Amino acid sequence: MAQERSDVSRRDRPATESALEEAALRLLERDGVLSGLNLAEVAAEAGVNRGLVYQYFGSRQGLLRAALRSDARRRFTEVREASGLPFRERFGHFFRTMIRHRQAVRLVTLLVQDGDRIRTMPLREGTLATLRRDVAEGNLEDLDLEALHVSLVSLAYGYVLYRERFASELGVPVTQLDGRFVALCDRMLEGLEPR
Numbered sequence: 001m002a003q004e005r006s007d008v009s010r011r012d013r014p015a016t017e018s019a020l021e022e023a024a025l026r027l028l029e030r031d032g033v034l035s036g037l038n039l040a041e042v043a044a045e046a047g048v049n050r051g052l053v054y055q056y057f058g059s060r061q062g063l064l065r066a067a068l069r070s071d072a073r074r075r076f077t078e079v080r081e082a083s084g085l086p087f088r089e090r091f092g093h094f095f096r097t098m099i100r101h102r103q104a105v106r107l108v109t110l111l112v113q114d115g116d117r118i119r120t121m122p123l124r125e126g127t128l129a130t131l132r133r134d135v136a137e138g139n140l141e142d143l144d145l146e147a148l149h150v151s152l153v154s155l156a157y158g159y160v161l162y163r164e165r166f167a168s169e170l171g172v173p174v175t176q177l178d179g180r181f182v183a184l185c186d187r188m189l190e191g192l193e194p195r
Contacts, residue, residue, distance in 0.1 A: 013056065016046070016048055016052055016056065017056050017057075017066065018070070019046040019047065019048060020042060020043070020046045020048065020052070020053060020056065020057070020063060021063070021066055021067035021070050022046070022067075023042045023043075023045035023046035024037060024042050024063055024064065024067045025067050025071065025103055025107070026045060027041060027042060027045055028103060028106060028107065028110075029103050037060055037063075037064070039053045039054075039060060039063070042063065061111065061114060061116055064107060064110065064111055064114075064116075065111065065116065065118065067107065068104060068107045068108060068111065068118070071101065071103065071104045071107070072104060072122065074101070075097060075098075075101045075104055076122070076123060078093075078097045078100075078101075079093075079094055079097055079123060080123075080126070082094065082097075083126070083130055086139060087131075087134045087139050087140050087189065087192075087193070088186050088189045088190060088193070090130070091152060091185065091186075091189055092182055092185065092186055094152070094156065095155075095156055095159075095181070095182050095185055096178075096182060098156040098157070098159075098160050099159075099160060099163070099178050099182075102160045102163070105156070105157050105160040105161060106160075106161065108120060108157075109157070109161060120153065120157075121149065121150070121153055124149065127149055128145055128146065128149060131145045131148065131149065132145065138194055139193060139194075140192055140193060140194070141192050141193065141194055143192070148192070155185065159181055163177060163178065163181070
């Protein structure tokens, strides 16, 4: 470990920041959100001096925000790639993306619970523009699009946060429940299309 720490501490700042962000995400995935995030443990996991966490991020919240921003870039790319899909397919893709990036949902939830003013719908304007296009093209009922967006994000966040517990209580594999969830969401979204 001493040799690894020596190698890591010679990295440049961006590489060290990235190593700390990835270590924080790994520990949150392993230990869960409520176990807290021990910054000494994050530094040890990343193989760097604990003081660098404070030097580069200032606080636990700063580290979590940075880790979320890093993860968000990948997630946003996936969500944006589906912007040309029809309404139901686009949101099926969104639900599957959120399931794949479940750690980001947990992290956003942790930051919100910690009093952070992080945006929970960072792609809001683009999503609303796409929903308006759906209405204009006759693929979606003319309804409260902001409330629809909030509902769909809430549905995704809630499911992702509880999916493992739901699967356990139902006695089914979580991946099987994921498929059932996405299929049912598609059926519900079908009801929002013009008749």
